[in-house]
Amino acid sequence: MTKVLITDITGAATVPESIETKVAVGSVWSLASVGVTLVASLIATPFVLRGLGPEAYGVYAIVQVMIGYLAVADIGMGDASTRFAAAAFARGERHEEASALWTSLVIEAIVALPLVLVVGLFAKPIVVHAFRLPSYLENAAAAALAIAALGFLAKNAATVFNTPQMVRLRFRSVAVINTVCGVLQIGLVPVVIWMGGGLVSAVVVIAAANTLNLLLHLQQARVLLPEVTHPAPRRDLFRPMLRFGIALVVSAFVILARFDSARAVAYYAVAYTLATIVAIIPRAVKGALFPAFSQLEGSAVDRLYARAVRSLSLVIAPVAVVMCLIAEPFLRIWAGAEYARYSLWPFYVLLAGNAVGALAHVPTVLLKGLGRADVIARLQILEIVPFLVSAALFTRWWGALGAAAAWSLRMILDTALLFRVASRYAHISIDTSPRERIGIASAAALLGAPLLLLALPDPSIPVRVAVAVMTLIAYCAVAWRSLLTIGERSRLIEMAEALMWRRPANNRLGV
Template identity: 40%
Template sequence: MKKNNEQPNFSKTTPSCNPHDGHSERLNANLVRGSLWSIGGQAAPLVASMIATPFVIRLLGTESYGVLALINVLIGYLGFADIGMSSASTKFGAEANARGDTEEEVAVIWTALVINSIPVLLAAFLLAIMSRTIVEQLLDLPQSLQEPTILALRISSLGFVARSISGVLNTPQLVRFRVDLYNSITASYNVAQISLVPVVLLLGLGLPGAVLLISFINFLMAVNMALISNKLLPFLRKPTLSIVLVKPLITYGSAILLIVLISTVLTGTEKIVLVRFASVKALAYYSVAFTIAKLLNVLPGALSQSLFPAFSRLQVNTEKKSLKTMYSQCCRGLLLCLFLSATFICFFAQPFLTTWAGAEYGRESIIPLYILVMGCFFEGMSYVPSFLLQAVGKPYMITYIQAAEILPYLLMTALLSSSFGAVGAAVAWSLRAIVESLVIFGLAARVLASYSSTIVDRSYKVP
């Protein structure tokens, strides 16, 4: 294995970064095409899940299905163990690709993969050896479910490792805007996983069999991701590590990890507070409204798969115009799409809620929904400046903003929820989202205003 202790070579350039050769136009086309593929990649598993879930619930039974959902939650929390290497690999890989530096791109991927593997393998190992303790001492499960759950947790740790590795191996696809390949792989394997679980249950393999299938499909997806990435970047088959990349990758990834952790707290805390200060029924009204309002973020989320690598490529350009132009175009396009989507949701919300969930929800959830739509509108708009800040190496700005929000937000949520129930929780969440969005837009404007031609940090130190 080659270890590169030299400073990265920044002398290699590519004419593709010249904004005057049509590169920006190609990026815009790739951005639109990638977003459409991302929407399709999210829609296919969603449809499959809507079809398969009723069968899984009946075949597993309520308690075992609850255990399966719990395992998914635990694995979701373990996802923090990758310390943000998927985003870090995409950012630094996109910059190397924009310069035409293939060796550097390979070094970024392999170095990020090694950094990622250490905490991920440790987390998987701890889950495997502590599964009995978790089941017997932390979870209040019936005796008949304890052994199957212990086995399922141990199996799921293997699938977790495979999925984490895939998050780094997809870098060549994302930086080349081959979102079609990325979404084809992830969507097909996710649909296969969702569709085959009922078959496994029909064969009598129970909860451990279902988790084994999920883990095996995650392993196959990682292998397929590696094969496709190797075709796009043939030199990837030759492992290359760069010592000088370790610090910037960890620094950047840690900032992304903090954003994810704090966002998790800010996104879900109001639900817990609402139960504490109002009632479970108020939470039900709020949850239905929140689920529908969050549909506004599907488009910004799909856009992000292409937007982040696009910004990362453009920010190494010596010309300011390309990055500023794409930023402006994305903001304007997203503004129009979100406005139309929000108007559509608000117009049809009450008849839909009444038909889908019942007259009670049509009556009690509609006001929280209107309020949450406003908050989700601003949250969706903030995706563009957020990814700009991350692409130019300033994710810590977002971390500071969100960390400063936690205490005021919790106090505001408790006060409003105790007085106004679901409506109060919706007001608290939306006010936080609006303020956060406006501050992030202000910071992004400052970054663009002070943007200089010496963008690239030649020592690979993240500011």
């Protein structure tokens, strides 16, 4: 087993500089994309909440989740396309790269098209029997579900057609396309509601935005890989791609709708939306890491893995603490007093799970890059029954808070298991030096102390903000002096200068 000392990750020669720097810059682009979309969502959501009302917004949340989670019908073909195409691209085999893309798309269509047909034909029975909705919302929910089923086809196909950009590490173009389409979707939903449209009109906007996203990625694919215009799926790739991609996903939103009410879903959805903010950084890093892990080998993988885990750990903890400090007044201003009352504790619980689960992106991407997505699938299958049972029981007993607890427990368990199996299959073990252990303990104490503020009866907004700012300043000082090496500090300064002044860092940026 390779032991990687977590502070000894400055050897630039270990990881090819062009790939390492592209991963870092790509992460920044992905983070910027998610950040812009998030800001747009935070601005638009209060208008959607008030325009639809709690119950209709609960249905809207369910439909949005189903667009995302029905995407399981791609059975991992977006990632499979990237991995197999990256291998072909590294060998310089452009026709093989195009074949990997088209094979993924064919497999996806074989699974997804029948599912769309079933959901479209049986949307009304699904809504009536699967969700506990007011009768006046059933017809609108059924129509929205059928439209969403068409929208997720475009969403899935876009994750395949962005493959030529991903394998060439063209993260900027991916980020721009996703940001433009995301902001258009988020911005137009409150507009159509203000103009008199309802739930169905909002879902039509989402489906249209997904279609636009697909068309833009398709155009980029044609520019970067002209061979993609000639469909050439390969039968011999079907089995390895299926073995790589198949997985199982479930959602606490659906369970909550079954055992509680659409209003409870709205409370949970608001809490979930805010809690997942902590995951925007690992999601950005994930998009850049996957093609890199698919191309690197040996000690280069070890170093990149250790650096990713370390970086995420340093960033996620203070972000989570600050979010806890400002959550209550933010919810009251942003969503209203009702949501501040009923969404606050689900938010705290979901934030804990998402903060821990954010680290799981690194071993997940590593296993996929090594071609061991089957291990991830087996873990998810093992987790599914305990999660369903706990989610059903906790939701029945405690409503939105119970659903949040079940989700967070699953995230924490999943993270522990993923790190364990990644260590086993990749033979990587991350260790810490005595100096760093002292720094970690100091940082943990520094971040934990401000949470005592939550025990006070309704501390004012200025007090919360002041404590949050002072905590961040003190944490950055401790992290800079005690947790980062001299080489890492120099590297951060170099990358910051390259990004700020738009010039290559030592001529190695390569993008």
